[in-house]
Amino acid sequence: MAKTGKLAAFTLGEKNTAMVNLPAQFVTSSAANMKGQQYSDLVDYANNAEKTSDLNNESIVDLITLKEQFKAHGYANRNTAVTETHPIFGENKLNYDNHDISLLRQELDEAQLNGNNIHELAFSIRGDWLVKNHLYDPDTRMIDQNKLKHAEQDVAKILINKGFNLPLGESTNDVVWFGVIHQDTDHLNMHLWFAKKSKETRPEMLKQEGKFKGQPIGVIPLEVIEQAKRQFRKQLMSSQELMRREAILRGVGSLKNDIVALTPDNMLNGHYAKAIKEIYDALPQDMRGRWQVGNTKLTSGQGKMAKANQLTNTLLETIFKNELKEEFSSFKSLAQEFDAINIEDQGVMQKGQRKWSENKEDELRKRLANQLYKHLEQIEDTSLRDIDKNLVELRRQFNKQNQQSKVNQSKQASSPKEKNFDTYSSTSNILTKSKQIDGTMPILGSSFNRISRLWRQDIRAETNAERQFLRNQKNAEQEKAQEEYESEISRGL
Numbered sequence: 001m002a003k004t005g006k007l008a009a010f011t012l013g014e015k016n017t018a019m020v021n022l023p024a025q026f027v028t029s030s031a032a033n034m035k036g037q038q039y040s041d042l043v044d045y046a047n048n049a050e051k052t053s054d055l056n057n058e059s060i061v062d063l064i065t066l067k068e069q070f071k072a073h074g075y076a077n078r079n080t081a082v083t084e085t086h087p088i089f090g091e092n093k094l095n096y097d098n099h100d101i102s103l104l105r106q107e108l109d110e111a112q113l114n115g116n117n118i119h120e121l122a123f124s125i126r127g128d129w130l131v132k133n134h135l136y137d138p139d140t141r142m143i144d145q146n147k148l149k150h151a152e153q154d155v156a157k158i159l160i161n162k163g164f165n166l167p168l169g170e171s172t173n174d175v176v177w178f179g180v181i182h183q184d185t186d187h188l189n190m191h192l193w194f195a196k197k198s199k200e201t202r203p204e205m206l207k208q209e210g211k212f213k214g215q216p217i218g219v220i221p222l223e224v225i226e227q228a229k230r231q232f233r234k235q236l237m238s239s240q241e242l243m244r245r246e247a248i249l250r251g252v253g254s255l256k257n258d259i260v261a262l263t264p265d266n267m268l269n270g271h272y273a274k275a276i277k278e279i280y281d282a283l284p285q286d287m288r289g290r291w292q293v294g295n296t297k298l299t300s301g302q303g304k305m306a307k308a309n310q311l312t313n314t315l316l317e318t319i320f321k322n323e324l325k326e327e328f329s330s331f332k333s334l335a336q337e338f339d340a341i342n343i344e345d346q347g348v349m350q351k352g353q354r355k356w357s358e359n360k361e362d363e364l365r366k367r368l369a370n371q372l373y374k375h376l377e378q379i380e381d382t383s384l385r386d387i388d389k390n391l392v393e394l395r396r397q398f399n400k401q402n403q404q405s406k407v408n409q410s411k412q413a414s415s416p417k418e419k420n421f422d423t424y425s426s427t428s429n430i431l432t433k434s435k436q437i438d439g440t441m442p443i444l445g446s447s448f449n450r451i452s453r454l455w456r457q458d459i460r461a462e463t464n465a466e467r468q469f470l471r472n473q474k475n476a477e478q479e480k481a482q483e484e485y486e487s488e489i490s491r492g493l
Contacts, residue, residue, distance in 0.1 A: 003184055003185050004184060004185060004186055006184070007081075007083055007141065007183045007184060008083070008136070008141035008142075008143055008183045008188075009141065009186075010126075010127030010130065010136065010138070010186060010187060010188055011126075011127050011186040011187065012127045012128045012131065012138060013128060014126055014127070014128060023121070023122055024119065024120070024121045024220050024225055025065065025066045025119070025120055025121075026066065026117045026118060026119040026120070026218040026219075027066050027067055027117065027118050028117050028212075028215060028216075028218065029111075029112045029113075029114075029115045029116060029117065029118075030115070030215070031067070032112060032118075033112070038108075038109060038112065039108035039109060039111060039112045039118050039195065040104075040105035040106075040108040040109050041074075041075075042069060042074075042075055042076045042108070042193060043074060043076045043077060043088060043101055043104060043105060043108075043178065044074030044077065044101070066118070066120045069120075076088060076178070076180045076191060076193070077180055080184055081182040081183060081184040082180065082181065082182065082183065083143075083145075083183060084145065087180050087181065088100075088101060088104070088178050088179075088180055089149050089152075089153075089178065089179055089180070090104070090177060090178045090179070091153060091156070091177065094145075094146055094149050094150075096178070104176065104178055107176035107197055108176055108195065110176075110197050111176055111195035111196060111197050112195075114196075114197065114198060114199040114200075115199060115200070115215070115216070116195050116196040116197070116199075116200060116216055117195065117196075117215075117216050117218045118193060118194070118195040119159075119193065119194050119195065119218070119220070120191060120192065120193045121155075121159065121191070121192045121225070121228075122189055122190070122191050122192075123152070123189065123190040123191075123192075123232065124187045124188075124189050125187055125188045125189070125190070126187055127186070127187065127188070129344070130143070130188060132238070132241070133236055133237050133238045133241060134238050135147060135148065135236060136188070143181070143183065143188065145181055147235075147236065148181055148188075148190060148236065149179065149181070150235065151231075151232050151235035151236050152179045152190055152192055152232070153179075154231055154232075154235055155192065155228045155231055155232050155235075156177050156179070156192055156194065158224065158227060158228045158231055159192070159194070159220065159224065159225075159228055160175050160177065160194055162224050162227070163220040163221070163224045163225075164205060164217055164220070165204040165205060165217070166202060166204050166205055168194070168196050168205075169196060169197075170196075170198060170202075173197075174196060174197050174198050175194055175195070175196055175197065176194065176195055176197055177192065177193060177194030177195075178192075178193055178194075179191060179192045179193070196216070200216045205217055233345060245338075245341060248334055248337050248338050248341070249338070251334045252331065252334050252335050252338065252360065255327055255330055255331040255334065256331060256360075256364055258327050259324055259327050259328060259331060259364065259368075260364075260367065260368065260371075262323075262324060262327065263319065263324070263368050266319050266323040266324060267315065267316075267319060267368075267372065272315060272318075272319075275311065275314075275315045275318075276315075276376075278311055279308050279311045279312055279315065279372070279376075280376055282307040282308040282311055283305070283308045283373065283376065284304040284305065284308075286304075287304060287305070288377060289377060291305065291308075291370075291373035291374070291376070291377060292305070292370055292373065293305065293309055293366045293369050293370055293373075296309075297362055297365075297366075298310065298312060298313035298316075298362075298365050298366065298369060299313055308373075309369065312368075312369045312372060312373075313365060313369070316365055316368060316369070331361075331364070332357065332361065335356065335357035335360050335361070336355075336357045338356050338357065339355045339356050339357050342355075342356055
């Protein structure tokens with residue numbers, strides 16, 4: 001992170017850097033005490049021009065370690081990094097005045113006296129992302145600081161309430177936190193510092209063994225930090241960008257549902273009868289009732305299900321290239337658009353890191369495979385094991401019928417249906433022709449029809465459940481928005 005020597009002169013045009021970086025660090029009270037440092041050293045009265053040397057700040061590189069920050073009194077609100085007279089903000093105010101800063105210092109010292117850690121997270125935000133979402137005008141160097149602060153207020157709630165085994169505070173007034181926006185580097189930086197005020201005595205929040213036994217837990221799980229980053233981005237995105245992303249996600253979901261709904265009729269097709277039989281024969285009979293892909297990919301080649309998984313994947317690949325080519329191509333293309341969004345948000349992917357589109361495709365293939373396995377379990381052994389016999393008999397009877405009529409033979413020779421029949425073209429063709437021959441329904445048809453019927457019942461149930469979930473989610477979001485609006489009105493924000 002390089003200093004620019006100017007305010008709000010952010011680098012633009014970067015495409016390989018994450019939109020938001022969120023490194024987290026903490027300092028224990030014992031470590032600070034040993035060096036004679038006070039948590040309150042991080043802040044000073046809002047107008048710190050006389051209290052902090054500009055010359056001293058010239059050597060400060062933003063995003064330095066929390067330990068180093070204590071060396072510069074008033075590091076948080078140093079005047080070389082901020083544009084506001086009162087840049088510090090917290091839970092209830094966007095600009096702390098001198099009185100607020102005085103109370104903040106007292107609470108920080110209280111937290112340190114009671115042996116609690118102080119935590120810091122730093123948001124490093126790329127300039128072109130700020131421009132795209134109407135948060136920064138590079139011509140005027142104006143920044144929408146209020147919107148940025150509101151976003152950090154929401155993130156603070158996530159980290160404080162979900163970053164540990166229990167909420168960090170034992171009451172609504174048991175946590176002290178503050179934030180600031182720094183503008184003197186090539187990326188806009190936002191900082192968030194927080195600490196528990198009262199002495200920590202809860203076993204779930206204390207180290208139970210090792211060198212630091214009895215001290216408060218300091219590390220925040222990575223998944224919580226990632227959740228905070230997602231919430232931060234969502235809060236700051238323009239409405240147009242949010243709509244674009246939601247449209248892509250809805251499109252991917254809709255195409256996935258289309259593929260799931262169309263697969264039974266295309267997979268359970270006479271054209272693929274031999275492939276289905278091979279899959280059935282490859283399923284381990286000692287695992288019957290537990291046929292699942294498991295926590296792996298279809299192509300992993302591991303475990304008892306490996307052969308069946310690979311055969312199923314080959315069958316799906318064939319269907320995706322033929323009958324469902326249009327739907328699957330659209331699904332992949334739209335999912336890859338979201339890959340580009342993720343790179344825009346998180347930077348270029350690391351070697352070996354899987355793309356979002358790849359994970360979505362794996363999920364789709366596993367879902368279809370598991371559904372097939374589930375319904376194959378409900379079919380009698382003989383129903384599928386006699387597929388070859390049924391098809392041979394059908395072909396023999398069909399050829400005999402052709403020989404009885406040269407006219408029919410001529411028509412069928414020029415018909416694509418006859419050519420497709422030799423390669424197990426479609427269940428409907430086979431069943432229709434067998435009915436004409438002996439008036440009975442072959443075992444193949446009844447088995448496949450049953451699987452298809454059960455499969456479609458599952459699809460309808462899943463669709464109804466998804467719709468109900470979305471309705472409930474929408475209601476919850478509306479209620480949350482109303483609560484937040486009423487809360488802001490009550491605080492006069």
